[in-house]
Amino acid sequence: MSNYVSYTEEERMLVREGGIDAIRKVLTGNDTAKKRSLLLCLDWFMDPYYGQPDIDSYKEELIELLETMIVTTNPIEVKDDALQLLSDYCWGPFPTLESHFDEVEEQLKPEVKYAINMHREAQIDSLLVDECRRIWSDHRSANPQVPDHVWVLFDRNTNTDRSPDLERLFVLENGEIRHDRRYAGKAPKKENKDGFFSEPEIRFNILLDEKKAVLTYSFSKALAGVFFYDIQGEEGHYSLSSPKE
Secondary structure, three states: OOOOOOOOHHHHHHHHHHHHHHHHHHHOOOOHHHHHHHHHHHHHHHOHHHOOOOOHHHHHHHHHHHHHHHHOOOOHHHHHHHHHHHHHHOOOOOHHHHHOHHHOOHHHHHHHHHHHHHHHHHHHHHHHHHHHHHHHHHHHHHOOOOOOEEEEEEEEOOOOOOOOEEEEEEEEEOOEEEOOOOOOOOOOOOEOOOOEEEEEEEEEEEEHHHOEEEEEEEEEOOOEEEEEEEEEOOOOOOEEOOOEO
């Protein structure tokens, strides 16, 4: 089958006029090409950039349908398309994906787990960014000659069996998040006259499966280390333990 996928005004009219019933008829049918064309069309409707209100009244039903497509009999490329919509434009929890996770193909499991955990990671991410602010503020208070900014890198990983994957990076500049600085892939380790790195770095990793988080810092050759945290609480009520070195 060709990897090329497109859609026409026919798919747009189906979404606008047929609603969730028409969408369900296509996505639970047997025509893979029609499924993929409709899923690509739904990308346009779901992307907030385009401001399309047409699916607002049945978005929850659509999310349930997309979840079901991923855990039932469908070609892998169709499942991947449906999963992309959930990951890009929706927010968990995704109960169908969670309850049927063991039935998902191995090649899709990393991205399915990412979709399932997005909302959880976001809560813990916020707690760890606050920790980055605290650690950097304490460091600057003790060392006023250091730069006013530090790189913060989030390595997404949910277990220790794989190497971390760089998910996101930004700069904390005077405690505020900035996204307008360029990162060349590896922070320079050049020392200034006081021995501190000109581009210091903090990196954290959320290990949801293990209910732990790890935060490392590298401010100079002599000032580098790691903190460990236990992730406490349950859905919607997370907190971090005191840092342990």
